[in-house]
Amino acid sequence: MSSTVLITILSLSILGLIAALILYFVAQKFKVFEDPKINEVEVALPAANCGGCGFPGCRNFAEALVKAENFDGLYCPVGGADTMANVAQILGKTAPEVEPRVAVVRCNGTPEFRARTSIYEGAPNCTIVHNLYSGETNCAYGCLGLGECVDACEFDAMYMDKVTDLPVIIDDKCVACGACVRACPKDIIELRKKAKRDRQIHVACVNKDKGGPAVKACKVACIGCGKCEEVCNFEAITIENNLAFIDSDKCTLCRKCVVVCPTNAIHEINFPPRKPKVEIKPQNAEA
Amino acid sequence: MLKTFPKGGVHPSENKITAGTAIEVLPLPKQVIIPLSQHIGAPAKPVVAKGDKVKTGQVIASSQGFVSANIHSSVSGKVLKIDKAINSSGYKQVSVIINVEDDEWLDTIDRTGKLKTEIVLTGEEIVKKCAENGIVGMGGATFPTHIKLTVPPGKKCDVLIINGVECEPYLTSDHRIMIEKGREMLTGTRILMKALGVSKGMIGIESNKPDAIAHLNSIASGFEGITVHPLKVKYPQGGEKQLIKALTNREVPSGKLPVDVGAVVHNVGTAYAVYEAVQLNKPLIERVVTVTGKDIEKPGNMLVRIGTPLRSVVDAAGGVPENTGKIVNGGPMMGKAINSLDVPVTKGTSGVILFSVDESKRKATNPCIRCGKCVSVCPLGLEPYLLMTLTEKEFYDRVEKEKVMDCIECGSCSYICPADRPLLDYIRLGKSETGKRIRERKQK
Numbered sequence: 148m149s150s151t152v153l154i155t156i157l158s159l160s161i162l163g164l165i166a167a168l169i170l171y172f173v174a175q176k177f178k179v180f181e182d183p184k185i186n187e188v189e190v191a192l193p194a195a196n197c198g199g200c201g202f203p204g205c206r207n208f209a210e211a212l213v214k215a216e217n218f219d220g221l222y223c224p225v226g227g228a229d230t231m232a233n234v235a236q237i238l239g240k241t242a243p244e245v246e247p248r249v250a251v252v253r254c255n256g257t258p259e260f261r262a263r264t265s266i267y268e269g270a271p272n273c274t275i276v277h278n279l280y281s282g283e284t285n286c287a288y289g290c291l292g293l294g295e296c297v298d299a300c301e302f303d304a305m306y307m308d309k310v311t312d313l314p315v316i317i318d319d320k321c322v323a324c325g326a327c328v329r330a331c332p333k334d335i336i337e338l339r340k341k342a343k344r345d346r347q348i349h350v351a352c353v354n355k356d357k358g359g360p361a362v363k364a365c366k367v368a369c370i371g372c373g374k375c376e377e378v379c380n381f382e383a384i385t386i387e388n389n390l391a392f393i394d395s396d397k398c399t400l401c402r403k404c405v406v407v408c409p410t411n412a413i414h415e416i417n418f419p420p421r422k423p424k425v426e427i428k429p430q431n432a433e434a
Numbered sequence: 435m436l437k438t439f440p441k442g443g444v445h446p447s448e449n450k451i452t453a454g455t456a457i458e459v460l461p462l463p464k465q466v467i468i469p470l471s472q473h474i475g476a477p478a479k480p481v482v483a484k485g486d487k488v489k490t491g492q493v494i495a496s497s498q499g500f501v502s503a504n505i506h507s508s509v510s511g512k513v514l515k516i517d518k519a520i521n522s523s524g525y526k527q528v529s530v531i532i533n534v535e536d537d538e539w540l541d542t543i544d545r546t547g548k549l550k551t552e553i554v555l556t557g558e559e560i561v562k563k564c565a566e567n568g569i570v571g572m573g574g575a576t577f578p579t580h581i582k583l584t585v586p587p588g589k590k591c592d593v594l595i596i597n598g599v600e601c602e603p604y605l606t607s608d609h610r611i612m613i614e615k616g617r618e619m620l621t622g623t624r625i626l627m628k629a630l631g632v633s634k635g636m637i638g639i640e641s642n643k644p645d646a647i648a649h650l651n652s653i654a655s656g657f658e659g660i661t662v663h664p665l666k667v668k669y670p671q672g673g674e675k676q677l678i679k680a681l682t683n684r685e686v687p688s689g690k691l692p693v694d695v696g697a698v699v700h701n702v703g704t705a706y707a708v709y710e711a712v713q714l715n716k717p718l719i720e721r722v723v724t725v726t727g728k729d730i731e732k733p734g735n736m737l738v739r740i741g742t743p744l745r746s747v748v749d750a751a752g753g754v755p756e757n758t759g760k761i762v763n764g765g766p767m768m769g770k771a772i773n774s775l776d777v778p779v780t781k782g783t784s785g786v787i788l789f790s791v792d793e794s795k796r797k798a799t800n801p802c803i804r805c806g807k808c809v810s811v812c813p814l815g816l817e818p819y820l821l822m823t824l825t826e827k828e829f830y831d832r833v834e835k836e837k838v839m840d841c842i843e844c845g846s847c848s849y850i851c852p853a854d855r856p857l858l859d860y861i862r863l864g865k866s867e868t869g870k871r872i873r874e875r876k877q878k
Contacts, residue, residue, distance in 0.1 A: 264773055269856055270860055278866055
């Protein structure tokens with residue numbers, strides 16, 4: 148009786164030993180070296196897996212960071228400067244300073260300004276409409292209003308305004324990952340430099356048609372008249388294909404262009420209200 | 435038992451209102467808008483300038499690159515400008531806009547109206563003539579004909595199929611050409627056969643056009659090698675691959691061309707255009723357009739100059755009825771709704787259909803009930819419900835594996851779906867995204 152127990156224990160122990168030996172050698176043979184820093188860096192990243200850095204997920208970005216010699220072109224828009232400083236500390240490198248950015252919708256074609264000329268009843272997907280035809284209005288460049296950008300946003304930083312039929316970006320929540328920029332088939336959303344107090348001046352239009360047809364399709368379209376380009380003292384505005392563009396790196400937020408725009412296509416956001424002009428004029432006259 | 439393709443297919447109501455209406459010549463418009471891209475491939479390059487006087491039939495834009503086609507002036511007059519004008523999808527496209535003055539044709543074009551059945555040109559000369567005269571496929575895809583006539587080296591073609599199926603409901607332009615221009619069309623078929631070097635020409639016609647079948651049968655004996663084949667009515671029999679399968683029982687493999695199974699398919703309208711180009715030296719400057727709809731006053735088939743605004747065509751048919759909800763350019767199954775009547779007639783415009791508000795209403799989408807009807811009607815044996823879901827979820831690798839590129843966009847799945855799901859809408863998106871991916875991969 149006792150011998151049976153003994154044989155069982157012995158045979159199982161020997162089997163276990165053999166298996167352990169095989170496993171040991173196999174583990175040695177197929178050992179994969181992984182930099183332990185990858186894990187450390189990954190923990191320091193926000194784990195949003197949004198793809199804003201250009202990599203499929205945070206893990207891939209961590210691998211790239213560990214491998215890279217310097218951080219050129221590597222930046223986590225979600226974590227921002229703090230996260231990059233943490234990562235730099237772990238890896239013993241220095242993080243370059245990258246200006247924070249924010250997404251901006253470059254279309255102001257609300258139903259009030261841009262009349263509907265057809266009704267789309269098909270699948271509610273911007274890319275499908277874009278491939279099919281120019282959209283429900285006569286502006287072939289403007290927002291289609293089906294919210295593919297909102298669906299793409301992982302940070303709840305966007306919503307569709309039901310009155311204007313346009314997407315709205317919540318500046319505080321936007322991390323400039325660029326998912327909406329990639330989702331939009333009309334290339335309306337742009338990442339721009341985030342200025343003090345979230346102030347923003349941009350051309351809220353992407354219509355490349357000549358002035359006449361553009362303003363016919365939408366009352367607040369950029370007609371490419373060039374008045375803003377003339378008035379700008381900092382060479383921040385360029386006009387190409389009948390469309391003005393304000394370079395956010397050069398713009399000093401002086402707001403001169405906003406006033407001269409004949410179609411109100413240039414928007415100022417988060418500025419304090421202007422002093423009424425009527426008060427200034429008499430002062431000037433007296434002087 | 436009549437022949438047809440074995441897999442899938444649907445039976446939409448035919449509504450061939452204009453089948454008995456003779457082709458009528460539309461009076462010249464005041465202005466024509468001729469887009470420079472009326473074919474698949476590279477847009478043509480303009481060879482006229484603003485202010486130039488042009489004659490009817492004169493080349494105004496020459497083909498660029500391998501897949502491209504010449505564009506000719508369809509009227510005589512003065513070039514107003516070369517500018518962007520909206521096309522049928524509402525986007526702006528470079529077009530030549532000509533103000534019409536008189537109707538002065540080039541002297542080289544034979545306008546005597548005599549039937550010329552004797553073919554004097556050699557195969558190569560025929561291909562050259564087609565290229566010069568800007569002939570493209572008139573069935574709707576507008577693929578340049580001269581390329582289709584050049585059999586790639588190493589491949590052999592033994593049969594020419596002429597597509598007289600016209601399986602789209604409402605449309606009757608091909609039907610009228612077969613009846614009114616039968617001899618010319620058959621001569622065109624002989625010309626195409628000579629260019630391809632084949633001795634067999636098959637004309638496939640659905641049995642809902644008995645008058646066309648009888649007429650062509652009675653005159654086909656005068657044309658060597660051409661036979662007329664009545665086919666069972668089933669949509670989409672006019673699809674190239676479906677027609678080849680129905681007539682010759684050969685199946686074009688996935689990702690291959692008809693010429694890989696020894697067949698080349700041309701449309702009836704193309705055969706007629708080839709006759710005019712080769713025998714009369716007349717470029718492709720006009721085509722037959724069906725204007726129809728249940729409430730339209732005078733539906734009919736009209737011979738329209740390319741570039742004529744659709745508004746003139748619809749006006750000639752009695753104007754837009756009050757209860758119109760949708761205007762479709764092309765057939766009701768594969769055509770596209772347009773948002774303006776200022777769009778010009780192009781080489782691929784086979785018809786304009788005006789639907790009432792009730793007819794055009796799209797029903798609300800419901801969840802998929804897994805009935806599998808879309809799978810059973812797909813003529814390519816694809817799984818539309820799956821392709822749609824995969825596209826929605828952006829699983830493009832799997833979309834490609836499920837052979838989305840084989841889809842011919844016939845719309846049978848959307849037509850049959852009891853839950854009114856926008857199957858084709860999503861499949862088209864999947865197809866365009868997959869196409870993009872394949873092109874990117876090839877570039878690397």
